[in-house]
Amino acid sequence: MSLIERDKKVIWHPYTQMKDAQNPIPIVRGEGVYLYDENGNKYIDAVSSWWVTIHGHAHPYIAEKVSAQLKELEHVIFAGFTHEPAVLLAERLLPLLPGKQDKIFYSDNGSTAVEVALKMCLQYWNNKGNTQKKKVLAFKDAYHGDTFGAMSVSGRSIFTNPFNDLLFDVEFIDLPNETNISNLTSHVSGHSSELCCFIFEPLILGAGGMLMYEAKYLDELLKSCKENEVLTIADEVMTGFGRTGTYFACEQLKHHPDIFCLSKGLTGGTMSMGVTSCNEKIFEAFLSDDKLKTLYHGHSFTANPIACAASLASLDILLAKETLTNIKRVEAQHKIFYKQIEDHPKVRTIRQTGTIIAIEWETGSDTSYLSGLRDRLYNYFLGKGIILRPLGNIIYILPPYVISNVDLAYIYNSIQQALDEI
Numbered sequence: 001m002s003l004i005e006r007d008k009k010v011i012w013h014p015y016t017q018m019k020d021a022q023n024p025i026p027i028v029r030g031e032g033v034y035l036y037d038e039n040g041n042k043y044i045d046a047v048s049s050w051w052v053t054i055h056g057h058a059h060p061y062i063a064e065k066v067s068a069q070l071k072e073l074e075h076v077i078f079a080g081f082t083h084e085p086a087v088l089l090a091e092r093l094l095p096l097l098p099g100k101q102d103k104i105f106y107s108d109n110g111s112t113a114v115e116v117a118l119k120m121c122l123q124y125w126n127n128k129g130n131t132q133k134k135k136v137l138a139f140k141d142a143y144h145g146d147t148f149g150a151m152s153v154s155g156r157s158i159f160t161n162p163f164n165d166l167l168f169d170v171e172f173i174d175l176p177n178e179t180n181i182s183n184l185t186s187h188v189s190g191h192s193s194e195l196c197c198f199i200f201e202p203l204i205l206g207a208g209g210m211l212m213y214e215a216k217y218l219d220e221l222l223k224s225c226k227e228n229e230v231l232t233i234a235d236e237v238m239t240g241f242g243r244t245g246t247y248f249a250c251e252q253l254k255h256h257p258d259i260f261c262l263s264k265g266l267t268g269g270t271m272s273m274g275v276t277s278c279n280e281k282i283f284e285a286f287l288s289d290d291k292l293k294t295l296y297h298g299h300s301f302t303a304n305p306i307a308c309a310a311s312l313a314s315l316d317i318l319l320a321k322e323t324l325t326n327i328k329r330v331e332a333q334h335k336i337f338y339k340q341i342e343d344h345p346k347v348r349t350i351r352q353t354g355t356i357i358a359i360e361w362e363t364g365s366d367t368s369y370l371s372g373l374r375d376r377l378y379n380y381f382l383g384k385g386i387i388l389r390p391l392g393n394i395i396y397i398l399p400p401y402v403i404s405n406v407d408l409a410y411i412y413n414s415i416q417q418a419l420d421e422i
């Protein structure tokens with residue numbers, strides 16, 4: 001039996017209608033931006049394998065560090081015990097985060113990092129004896145993950161549809177802009193007695209369609225939250241580790257959040273790990289002789305040493321001068337491509353932040369995520385050896401930073417051809 005036939009017998013794939021799914025492509029090897037299938041076909045991973053592979057596949061330096069850690073200590077319970085990789089990673093991450101962050105709480109992925117952040121905020125007010133501040137403020141098109149708490153603070157969409165009546169009540173606001181910002185800030189001050197926290201994806205709403213908004217309006221929102229005792233959570237699961245042109249998107253702000261959620265690029269895309277960091281103010285609210293004020297949360301694999309070793313290796317690469325040069329180079333290439341196609345009649349809108357560029361296809365009226373256009377585009381690019389996964393009619397490039405200008409040019413040309421042909 002082929003791998004595809006065996007897969008079909010036993011596997012249920014994520015975000016996939018299994019009834020009529022296309023055959024999955026069996027990948028046997030990765031190197032840099034390339035993935036190779038079992039027939040020797042090569043694909044450019046232009047979406048960093050769901051936004052995680054920041055330094056390219058099978059990076060030898062990360063492999064070496066992970067392999068060494070595997071031989072020393074693969075795992076240990078993290079309640080009552082500690083280890084060097086976890087402490088060192090926290091010591092190195094905290095000073096890199098914008099503002100002042102003081103503590104790191106480890107978990108398993110982006111969704112759990114968000115769950116932990118939400119629990120920290122909700123219990124913060126509970127521990128302070130305030131039972132009124134229970135409402136979470138979030139953006140309408142936000143995406144914060146697929147577990148129930150993370151789904152609750154995400155926009156209601158086809159993804160959440162079957163569960164909508166079970167999700168907790170959240171106050172959704174539009175992305176801030178010049179016109180609505182004063183309404184938004186007065187909403188915050190007007191409802192501060194019930195608002196627990198504001199969770200946001202800084203500068204770019206990823207799964208919501210690569211929607212981008214300006215730092216200065218987010219800054220005003222954060223300022224208003226600070227003034228009105230509303231805690232703030234930056235979900236940098238996608239934007240973290242260089243994606244937006246700075247190490248963290250929040251570096252582009254003047255006001256800084258109380259909490260950060262990190263995952264995806266954290267381990268360089270090697271494996272799953274989540275981080276929720278917080279400042280002293282949050283942490284102190286849990287210090288008490290009253291055991292009920294403890295944060296009773298933890299996962300079996302909290303602070304897994306292998307994941308910590310991968311993250312430490314990924315940080316070494318991230319902080320190397322070449323990486324920042326690569327990030328700036330990708331950004332500059334995107335800017336040139338932007339100018340080349342912005343006036344194309346099939347381009348409804350085009351937007352770019354850092355290493356991400358997103359093009360909204362002009363479709364006439366039908367813009368739904370489920371329209372046939374998405375599949376046509378997906379297959380068109382696969383046929384050209386490029387992995388791009390459009391979000392409905394929005395196609396975006398979110399590449400590993402090591403992608404060459406030659407490969408970028410090939411992707412740009414293919415998009416230009418698609419614009420003419422599809």
Ligand SMILES: *Cc1c(COP(=O)(O)O)cnc(C)c1O
Nearest residue numbers: 109110111143144145206237238
């Ligand atoms: C992907 C993503 C998550 C969820 O992370 P998982 O590791 O897939 O659970 C949360 N927030 C944002 C902004 C994301 O892009």
